[in-house]
Amino acid sequence: MNIYITDGSPDGFFTAAFTACNDINCTVTSEQNFQIALNSQITEIKNDPVKSNRVRKKIAEYDPQALHDISILLLRGAGTKEMTALNYLRQIVKYKRPVRDMLAVPPIRIAMEERRKVTLEAHRFTGFLRFMESEGGIFYAPFSPDNDILELILPHFYRRFSNQPFVIHDVSRKKAALCNNGKSRIVPVDENAQVILHENEQCFQALWREYYQSVNIAQRPHEKQMKGYMPVRYWKFMPEKQQEKLFGHFRENDGLHPGK
Amino acid sequence: MLDAERLKILTESAKYDVSCSSSGSTRSNRKGGLGNASVGGICHSFTPDGRCVSLLKILMSNRCVYNCLYCPNRAEADVPRASASPEELCELVISFYKRNYIEGLFLSSAVDGSPDRTMEQMLETVIRLRKVYNFNGYIHLKGIPHADRLLMSRAAQYVDRMSYNVEFPSEHSLKLLAPQKSKESVLLPMRQLSIEKCAADSEKGKCRTRFLPAGQTTQMIVGASPEADGQILRLSEAMYRKFSLKRVYYSSYVPVVHHSLLPDTCTGLLREHRLYQADWLMRFYGFSAEEIAQENENLPVDLDPKCAWALKNMHLFPVEINKAPIEMLLRVPGIGTFGAYKILKARKFTNLCFEDLVKLRIVLKRARHFITCNGKFYGSENSVSVRNMLALQSKQEKYEQLSLFSEPQTADSVLTGQL
Ligand code: SF4
Numbered sequence: 082m083n084i085y086i087t088d089g090s091p092d093g094f095f096t097a098a099f100t101a102c103n104d105i106n107c108t109v110t111s112e113q114n115f116q117i118a119l120n121s122q123i124t125e126i127k128n129d130p131v132k133s134n135r136v137r138k139k140i141a142e143y144d145p146q147a148l149h150d151i152s153i154l155l156l157r158g159a160g161t162k163e164m165t166a167l168n169y170l171r172q173i174v175k176y177k178r179p180v181r182d183m184l185a186v187p188p189i190r191i192a193m194e195e196r197r198k199v200t201l202e203a204h205r206f207t208g209f210l211r212f213m214e215s216e217g218g219i220f221y222a223p224f225s226p227d228n229d230i231l232e233l234i235l236p237h238f239y240r241r242f243s244n245q246p247f248v249i250h251d252v253s254r255k256k257a258a259l260c261n262n263g264k265s266r267i268v269p270v271d272e273n274a275q276v277i278l279h280e281n282e283q284c285f286q287a288l289w290r291e292y293y294q295s296v297n298i299a300q301r302p303h304e305k306q307m308k309g310y311m312p313v314r315y316w317k318f319m320p321e322k323q324q325e326k327l328f329g330h331f332r333e334n335d336g337l338h339p340g341k
Numbered sequence: 342m343l344d345a346e347r348l349k350i351l352t353e354s355a356k357y358d359v360s361c362s363s364s365g366s367t368r369s370n371r372k373g374g375l376g377n378a379s380v381g382g383i384c385h386s387f388t389p390d391g392r393c394v395s396l397l398k399i400l401m402s403n404r405c406v407y408n409c410l411y412c413p414n415r416a417e418a419d420v421p422r423a424s425a426s427p428e429e430l431c432e433l434v435i436s437f438y439k440r441n442y443i444e445g446l447f448l449s450s451a452v453d454g455s456p457d458r459t460m461e462q463m464l465e466t467v468i469r470l471r472k473v474y475n476f477n478g479y480i481h482l483k484g485i486p487h488a489d490r491l492l493m494s495r496a497a498q499y500v501d502r503m504s505y506n507v508e509f510p511s512e513h514s515l516k517l518l519a520p521q522k523s524k525e526s527v528l529l530p531m532r533q534l535s536i537e538k539c540a541a542d543s544e545k546g547k548c549r550t551r552f553l554p555a556g557q558t559t560q561m562i563v564g565a566s567p568e569a570d571g572q573i574l575r576l577s578e579a580m581y582r583k584f585s586l587k588r589v590y591y592s593s594y595v596p597v598v599h600h601s602l603l604p605d606t607c608t609g610l611l612r613e614h615r616l617y618q619a620d621w622l623m624r625f626y627g628f629s630a631e632e633i634a635q636e637n638e639n640l641p642v643d644l645d646p647k648c649a650w651a652l653k654n655m656h657l658f659p660v661e662i663n664k665a666p667i668e669m670l671l672r673v674p675g676i677g678t679f680g681a682y683k684i685l686k687a688r689k690f691t692n693l694c695f696e697d698l699v700k701l702r703i704v705l706k707r708a709r710h711f712i713t714c715n716g717k718f719y720g721s722e723n724s725v726s727v728r729n730m731l732a733l734q735s736k737q738e739k740y741e742q743l744s745l746f747s748e749p750q751t752a753d754s755v756l757t758g759q760l
Contacts, residue, residue: 182686182687182689182690183687184683184700184701185691185700185701187700190700190701205384207383208384208395209386211440211441220439241375241377242375244475245439285436288345288433288437289437293386293388295353296353296392296398297356297392298392301391302389303390305391306387310384311386319386
């Protein structure tokens with residue numbers, strides 16, 4: 082059995098898919114720690130633009146939207162993401178046409194469910210992301226999503242806050258998007274960056290906590306539903322779910338200042 | 342700046358209002374402006390009661406000259422009073438919005454001084470937000486009964502949604518429990534707004550004014566007065582039709598005030614839940630109020646209204662899953678709009694068998710008794726035992742089960758926190 086190891090990038094995946102598509106029992110993964118069967122043969126994939134582009138071109142021929150599906154599948158924060166994408170790709174190659182509606186076929190159904198987990202989380206974070214104002218007037222939002230959705234949510238905040246400079250920091254993937262004045266870029270950021278907060282910030286966080294407590298109808302507790310819609314693992318960066326004020330992880334003068 | 346004390350008073354008074362949905366409006370951000378409104382609606386947080394926080398829901402003032410019996414803020418009540426100025430409210434909205442705490446503002450008020458004075462303050466707040474702060478987020482404004490018509494029309498040009506509460510399902514109850522309000526003071530503005538919206542929407546060209554892009558809604562308190570569910574649903578149906586309402590919200594009665602004319606107990610959430618289910622049936626499944634319940638009848642407690650309807654109409658079932666038109670698929674208990682849509686898509690490629698439905702994640706617990714797959718029936722023929730089985734399932738699911746009725750609109754129902 083062949084195991085193809087990629088660098089986790091879409092290019093890596095498509096390069097691997099060039100060979101793996103017809104290698105029925107193989108595994109493609111970018112995970113570092115996985116179980117190796119005794120008889121497995123490991124191949125490290127070196128990104129090859131010629132191969133990856135050929136695969137992309139073929140897929141786009143059968144279904145122009147499929148590349149977008151696959152790009153979303155590859156953002157999934159699970160070790161099986163490459164296999165989900167590969168199995169979906171194989172079905173497109175098999176039927177030579179768009180297959181996303183053929184939900185009675187298991188690999189397609191699984192792919193669509195996995196895809197939805199990514200887009201659902203992105204949708205949730207358009208609501209759950211929390212910004213805090215720094216001394217310099219930049220709005221900073223740390224978060225730690227299950228899937229790699231920074232680029233997916235960026236356009237939403239970009240449209241909404243076009244007149245305010247802001248930073249969205251994926252703490253677990255150690256990267257951040259810096260946006261200011263119609264420009265944005267993604268940079269690697271250390272986990273322990275620090276922000277100096279604006280003097281009013283704590284006051285607004287306190288008002289928000291006050292509001293959150295006042296709108297709750299205490300006679301009708303339904304914690305289970307709350308946790309279902311707003312999983313506990315997201316609470317870390319939400320002021321209404323924290324007793325203490327939140328400190329930023331981001332230092333103003335470490336060169337990440339958007340626009341500088 | 343608004344202090345914590347007043348914020349508390351002004352939000353605690355506003356929280357029983359259920360219509361907090363922020364969906365249905367698209368307002369794009371203008372250059373240099375702050376914010377936009379998102380079509381699907383966005384939940385920013387959930388409170389321990391399981392409801393979604395989307396808008397900053399707040400009163401301008403809780404000083405009231407009216408005396409509605411059920412209301413904690415009525416003139417006679419001895420409660421702490423507070424009010425906020427338009428500027429204070431604007432500042433709070435903007436700072437919450439910039440931190441992504443909220444989707445926008447839901448502004449309501451007690452009748453402070455006079456209806457006109459109150460409405461003027463509210464109007465000033467929304468104009469200030471739009472003009473001074475360039476705010477393009479969502480605004481829902483509650484109309485004050487008896488306020489000047491022109492104030493209302495002006496406000497409608499700035500906000501996304503307006504609502505007048507009908508409060509009670511009959512004129513009699515309204516008179517009894519909210520003596521200073523009248524049927525006309527609520528229904529006339531609703532009619533007027535729907536006419537003006539219709540006119541504004543038919544205007545063509547770029548410079549046409551935006552008029553209530555998210556339409557109108559209303560709210561009824563259920564269980565404080567004796568009207569039956571059948572009557573409530575008929576009223577909703579009429580309002581959906583006449584005023585093109587976007588939604589009717591049902592809020593089960595919570596006694597905050599003790600009075601001989603009012604019940605002392607909370608109306609069960611189950612009743613409210615059944616009403617929302619019936620409302621869904623009218624809005625998305627093509628049912629009429631007539632089909633769902635008799636005028637003097639309440640919805641069944643042990644069955645959801647769709648199951649109840651199907652059991653009364655067993656002669657229409659079973660339907661063949663590979664052939665039935667969408668309208669009929671939608672009437673099968675257990676098949677929601679999303680499920681029907683999945684079936685419609687999947688059956689284009691292959692003749693679906695029972696196992697295929699399982700793979701499509703169609704909930705078959707109920708549906709199996711009402712369908713055939715390629716002519717084969719998998720349910721029970723005995724209608725009494727079907728009824729008991731369905732009732733049992735319905736009991737287990739209670740009102741926590743969301744998926745049956747709400748799948749495609751989950752976002753919406755989540756926003757109201759009611760289903
Ligand atoms: S008008 Fe009636 S319901 Fe509204 S605040 Fe005054 S007393 Fe309460």
